[in-house]
Amino acid sequence: MPPVVLLSGAAFVLALLGAWVMQRRSPGEQNDEQTLIDQVDALLPQTQCGQCTFTGCRPYATAMVRGEADINQCPPGGHATAARLARLLERPSKPVDPVFGDPLAPPLVAYILEELCIGCARCLPACPVDAILGAARFTHTVIAADCTGCKLCIAPCPVDCIEMRPVVHLAAPH
C-alpha cells in the first residue's frame, strides 16, 4: 500500500475522531447546556427547599437537563411547572409525584416566636436565601418578603420556636 494512501487514511480517521470529540464536548455544546439549564432554572420556583432531593433549584435543573432527574419532582412548582418543564425538555408530561411533597400545599412563610427564641443562630446558615435576621444571643426574626417557605430552618431550631404561617399578602419585592 503506498504511504500516501496510508497517511491520508490516518489523517481522515484522525479528522473524524477530532470532529466527534469536538461535537461531543464543544464549547458551543457546553453553552447550549448552560442556556438550557438557565431556561429550566427560570421555570423552577426558587424556593431552594430541596424537596426534589437536590440541594437547590439550580442543581435540580442541571440534573434534569443531563437526564439524571425527572420533571415531576418539584412540589412547590405544582403540576403547572411540571407540565412546562415537560414541554421545554420535550419529555412526556406527568403530574408531580406526591412522594416528593404535596403539590397543592398553600404557600407558607416561616415565623419565629420571638419570646421563645434563645438566639442560638443555628437557623441562620440553614436558610438558603438568608431571610433570617439575627446574631448569637440576639432574638432572630424572619424577613417575610424574602422567605421562600422552604421549612429548612425548622429542623435546626433546638427550642421549636419557628412555625410556618400562610402567606397573607404576596407583596412585590422591595
Place this chain on the structure above:
Amino acid sequence: MEVTIATGRQRGVRLIGAAQRSAASAPSAASAPPQLALSLALPDGSSLVPVVRIGEYVRLGQVVAWSPDCEGTPLHASVSGQVSAIELRDAIGMSARMPAIVIDNDGRDERDPGLIPVADYTLRSAEELLARIEAGGIVGLGGAAFPTHLKLAPTPSTPVETLVINGVECEPGIQCDDMLMRYRAESMLFGAQVMLHIVGAGRCVIAIEADKPEAIAATRTAVKAAGDARLSVAIVPTYYPAGGERQLIEFLFGTQVPAGGLPRDVGVVCQNVGTAAAIATLIRTGEPLVSRLVTVTGLGVAFPRTLEVRLGTPLSHLIEECGGYTPDITRLIAGGMMMGVALPHDALAVAKTTHCVIAATAADLVPRGPAMPCIRCGDCAEACPSHLLPQELYRHAVEEDDAGLARFGITDCIECGCCDAVCPSQLPLVSVFGAARRQLQVNTVTTERRDLARQRFNAHTQRLAVEQAERQRRLKERRPAGRKDE
C-alpha cells in the same frame, strides 16, 4: 344586534339594532334602602381600611373608610344610621369576597356637619381644590374608578392644553351619561370649569355621541348660557368603543396616546361627564360622592329607567324600584352589553363603578356557538381599536408565552370585546386576553421574587463556601510544622 367593522378614522365596530330601553324620563332618586353595604374593594384587588366601628352612628357624608397608602380615595356613608357589621361580602366584578361596611339606615339623612361648600373656587389654589376632590372620594365615574385628583394633579413636564369631558357612552344599554347631559348639563359644565381652573387648560371639549340629540341640544344650550368661550361641543359618530379614553382622543385630535403613556403626554386630560357633575356637587354643596346615576335596563326588568342611587344600595332593591323582574329574566349583568360582567345573584351592592345593570332575557343575549379554530382572516385586527393583532395575542396566550404577549402589546388591550364580536370562529378572545393580562401581572411579580431568591441563594452558597475555605486554612495553620509531612 348586527356587528360590522367600523371604517376610516373610527376604529372599532358598529352595533346596529342595539336596543336602548331605558325610558327617557328625568332621572329620579331611588329610595334609600333600609340597609346598605359599602364595599371597600378597590379595582386593583386591594381594599380600603374602615375608620368606623360596629355599632357606631354615622352621618351622611361622613368618612367610613380610607386608603392609608393613597391607592384609593375615601369612602363616605351614603345614609345616616348605625354600622351594624363590617364583614366579607361578594362584590361586583371581584372573584373573592371583599370587606364591606353594612349600615342600618335610620331614614333621617342627618348630614355630617363637616361638609362645607366652596364659595368661590376661582380664589382657591389648584392644590386646595385637588385636596378637596380627594377628600370628597371622587373617582372616574365612567367605569375605571381611577382617583380624579391623581388624574388632575399637575405635572410640569406635560402641561394640559385640552380638557375633554367624555359624554360618549358608546356601550349599548347604558344611558346614565345621556340622562345626566339632558337634565344636568349646567352642573356638568360647572364641574368642567372647576377642572379647567385646576389644570390650567385653555379649552374644554365636551364630546357627545351623534345618537344623543337631546343631550347635544341640552349641552349646547347650557354652553351658550355659561358664556364661557373655552367650552365647546364636539359630535362623535356612533360606533364602539368611541368612548374609550384613548380611542376618543385619537378620533378627536388624530393623535395616539403612546403605549404605556397617559393622555397627558399628548396634552389632554379626559374626564367623564358624571365625574364633572360630582365635582360640581362637591364644590357647591360640600357633599362628597355618596350617590351616582345607574341605568337599569333589559327585557328582564318591568320598567327600565335611570335612577340616582345611593352607593351601597343592593341590586335587588334597585330592581324593586324598577318594578321587579319579568318572568323571562335569564341573566343579571353589571355594565354594558359589551364589557359587562355576569352576576351570580342580586345581593350585590352598587359601587362607584356601577353605571349600568342589565336584567337580560334570552332575546337580549347574543347566542354564541362553540369556538372553532382561528382561520387567520384578520377581522379582529381590523376591528381592534387599540391597533393590536388579536390573532397573534391569542396564539401567544394559548401558549402561555409571556414574552410574546408583551411583545404584541397585551397591556394595551382595553378588553372592549370588538375582536370577540367580529370573530367568525367565535373564539372567546377577550376573556382569554383578560385572563392572560392578569396572569402576566402575577407572573411579573413572581418572576421578580424568584430572581431575588435565586440571587440570595447564590450569595448564600458562595458565602458558605468562603467560610468553609477560611476554616480549612486556619486549621492547617494551627497544625505543628513537624507533622506537616505525615
